[in-house]
Amino acid sequence: MNLLNTSYKPNSYGLEIKHSILFECTLGIAMITYPKLHEKLEKPKQSLDVLRNSVSEKLEAELQYCQEHNTWKMLLQLLHVQDFESIHSFVDNINGLDDQTFIYHVLPFLDESQQKNRMLASKGDKRAAEEMILASKGHQYFPQMIHFISEIEPALLKKHLVHLMTGWYNEILLEEKQETEEILKRDYETKINKRATISNQELVQLATGIEYKPESNIAKVILVPQISYRPWTIEANLEGTKIFYYPVSNESFSDHVDINQPPPDLVQLYKALGDEKRLTIMRYLSQRERTLKELTELLDIGKTTVHHHLTMLRTAHIVGVKGSVYSIKMESIRKHEQKLMEYLERSED
Template identity: 30%
Template sequence: MKVRDYTTERRQDFQVDVAYHPVVDLLLTLWVVGQQMCADPVDDLEIGDTYFEDIVGALDADTKTALEDLSSGEPWVSLLTLVPTIDDPGTVDDFIGYLSQHDSVDVRSRMLWLYQEFTPSETEIAAQAAAGDVDALESLLDGPAFAKAGKKHWRETLRFLLGKEPDETRDFLVGILEGTQRAAFASFEREFRPYLEADYAAKKAMANRLSPTRLVEIASNGISIEDRQMDVPILLMPSMVARPWVVLAESGSVYIMCYPVSDRTLASDPDAPPGWLVKLHKALGDEKRLKILRRLAVGDATLIELSTELDTAKSTLHHHMMLLRAAGLIRVHVGDDKRYSLRDETLPEAATYLNHYIHPSTETEERP
């Protein structure tokens, strides 16, 4: 299962809306590139490595150097939280123009608060750091809030970016966005937009007839948030670049879920088997994944529990869980303790849809 969660843990009841914006895929492109540079790669992306190689290869020397100086992809995730504050659906250039005029202290604050929940005293220090106080920044980065394992590269990125004057921080990010859009992403913006529009329209229609929980699970292909009470609305935004990943980010007013554009939206050959059906049978064609499903049929489990019981490395399990979720076979319960469970309804559906594809005259309902 592939989910990258940059949110905090407090939740209550929730509402769900759907939007789309082409800048989401530019931000997620730079996120992937940044994670590769800090040796924390985003693997198993369906768009393929060539896409990112072409993007980076087209950049001028200054933009490449600036990306290398960042040493992580998290700044671009923090900018996802700005997308709901502008007109939808605008263009990438609209977003860049908006960012260039946006309050630079707010931009810095969004980075500090990315998947972070501060104590009252830390909140005051974070506000000072966002405003440009270097001593406050060092105090915060050296404190318990950033002491968790896996945050080394993010601390160094914040130290680099927030060590600048506030306007310089914002303008540095704007320069990378402008350079990438101009040299490499503009053609992809045009290519991706029809698919984003189509998937947005499909999910918007679903929102009129499905519960928020069910809509989130269908859009994300298996993410369950029933275990996390929400205190802000959820905003679903489709992505072409991050498929099959789901990327979560949160500001103070909205919980953003960047979900993969569906296989049905991408389908172009009426004679080809549904992408979901192909993924499902590919996922089933592996002994280890079948053992995972058999274990989850007994009850839900964490990744650590599965790793121990199946004697499999967590890194290997991540790959298997991603394929199983992409095939619609498992559910991921996002909460204080991420757990996995079996989607019991999928296998009976699979037989029906396989029969319908092989014998097209067979009647069946269209799968969401």
């Protein structure tokens, strides 16, 4: 069959960089209520356990509810409704939304084909909600989340979200608010300055470690610096928009830059490569893409162990996964080679 391709493939996308203590507040809630990841975060698990045990009984109840229903995701979506100057303006906005608009914003964005169902589900259409659940089948938590939203009274959900957000903000974030805002601002300003010298795609890769290429359904990318999930980048989608909540750089933690301090993503890369099995995985993936099952058979070790090694390689942004197929990210490896030379050749100037 002969094919004449007249489709349009974009070669770029718009880029927006924003920072807010409210994003950090919400991501802190997301992080503390996802214990499966606690062993893989920059902050020691013991410190996170102490942090969780330090909250009031009232906040702990809200955190547990969040952990059961992934309500942190709803807070993140609400934060993108508009730019909020303070937690008070954010809370006022939540309380001021009519029920339909509120439910629409907290329902997860799946893709353009489900937007009609999202609108109908926000009006109480159970069939539309079921179609969204079916469409998101296979996602880690979207089906349960959609079912939960379609059943709960909007007033009760609003109350929970407000108590959850204000509780974490006042009990955990407020004490270090100024320092946190300074770190986020420094990283934001660094990225803004970089934007004048490199392309949008290069800046996204610099911030996230991910080589994100233009997609036909994505017109804009938003970069949001965060501390809570370091060294992980959190990816999300909204209508026509890709969002990366990326880890702030090491340099952003202080006004003074220590030129002898290696970049954290460089350290992370060599830690990931400093293992015989992981190097072997890289060798196999350099030959062709492979599934977890294939790699498990080739390495002749447990599936759980292979998955752990792949997670470390993905965290270092040198291995990617699409569906169930893993592949090596050669462009990212070359970028790290360049970053190593830049670090070795740093001067006082």
